[in-house]
Amino acid sequence: MNAACWIRSGFWLGAALALLAGCASKDTLPPAPLQVIKPQIAGRQVWQARLSDKVGFPLALVATKDRFFAADGGGTVLALDAANGHEVWHTRVGDDLSAGVGSDGRWTSVVTRRNELVTLEQGTERWRAKLGVRVVTAPLVAGERVFVVGVDRSVQAFDAQDGRLLWVMRRPGDALTLAQASVLTAYKDTLLVGQGNRLMGLDPLKGAVRWEATVALPRGTNEIERLSDLIGPSARVGSVFCVRAYQTAVGCVDAASATTTWNTSTTGTAGVAADEDKVYATDAADRVTARRRADGVSLWSNERLLNRRLTAPLVVGTAVVFGDLEGQIHFLSRSNGDILLRLPTDGSAIVGTPVLSGTTVLVATHDGGLFAFRPE
Structure with missing residues (x-):
């Protein structure tokens, strides 16, 4: 769902976080009606599974070479065989979740609403640690470590095997921060994390x-208007990471040279996708735009899905894929933006970003459905 909350943070002054406002969304605007299309590519649902509960948090599905990992709001975490949807393992962590899921295939981590980081090994809980900060970004599990970024922009690193806290990075920042999943990823031996309007490289x-590297320049006359935190997921092509700055800009950063290659002003609250040639994103009205990856020049746009609360996109073969508020999966042509295919799920909103394992696309719905598709 395209929704974002902002948080008043005095963490770096020693005060508690306080929620000051609700979410900004397009709920009051009528979604564009779906037009009849003639499928231009083949695709079908190949399996379906269910989570135990609805998903009321910023779900991040994770895919490895042969497995999908997912979690629901009630604390169920599971691993599925990507080929056929068969359950590999599942467990309950005993508390509602605020963020998840992160996995490297062996270790799988989620964050509870009690601000506990819980890490499982093949479905068995190994440890949990108090974080002392609210988290809405899925943990990153990499290099035998678990990394967590809080809504106050602090970053914590834990040993994946025993939960030992390895380090904490906190920097003075703005009083107002965004309670939406940030950028947390890796490039070679560098941890990449969103810090307000900047992408930062850390020693893991x-x-x-x-x-x-600065992605966007805040603008506006007050704190709310100047919010420009980076939003996940980012899109990687080689050493270049393209990202969204909340309601402000889309831009690309070369992690090898630590430089911003370009940015362009645009609204929007969802992450982006990219391929060798283009960067794909939606704006605040759910207009889909493809920009040239080299310099950000607009190449095409599609306005047939306005106000349908599109997810962040996923590049799959010749298409770029979005989910919407009615559980529809839209496959748009990467070359010109035409709608190539539309496939239904259970009618509830697609939650989080679609993910890919091999040729299988997995989406999760608000009502707890997991739907796997293969375009052909």
Whole structure:
């Protein structure tokens, strides 16, 4: 769902976080009616599974070479065989979740509403740790470590095997921050994390700052209008990471040279996708736009899905894929934006970003449905 909340944070002054406002969304605007289309590519649902509860948090599905990992709001975490949807393992962590799921295939981590980081090994809980901060971004599990970014922009690193806290990175920042999933990923031996309007490169062993690159320049006359936090997921092509800054800009950063290659002003609250040639994103009205990855020049746009609360996109073969508020999966042509195919789920909103394992696309719905598709 395209929704974002903002948080008043005094964490770095020693005060508690306080929620000051609700979410901004397009709920009051009528979604564009779906037009009849003639499928231009083949695709079908190949399996379906269910979570135990509805998904009321920023769900992040994770795919490895042969498995999907998912979690629901009630605390159920499961691993599924990507080929056929068969359950590999599932467990309940005993508390509602605020963020999840992160996995490297062996270790799988989620965050509870009590601000506990819970890490499982093949479905068995190994440890949990108090975070002391609210988290809405899925943990990153990489290099035998679990990384967590809080809504106050602090970053914590834990040993994946025993939960030992390795380091914490906190920097003074703005009083107002965004309670929406941020950027948390890796490039070679550098941890990449969103810090307000900047993408920052950290040493994953010590938490020291190696570099930072500005993606957007805040604008506006008050704190709310100047919010421009980076939003996940980011899109990687080689050493280049393209990202969204909340309601402000889309831009690309070369992590090898620690430089911003381009940015362009645009509204929007969802992450982006990219391929060798283009960056795909929606704006605040759910207009889909493809920009040239080299310099950000607009190449095409599609206005047939306005106000349908589109998810962040996923590049699959010749298509770029979005989910919407009615559980529809839209496959748009990467070359010109035409709608190639539309496939239904259970009628509830698609939650989080679609993910890919091999040729299988997995989406999750608000009502707890997991639907796997294969375009052909």
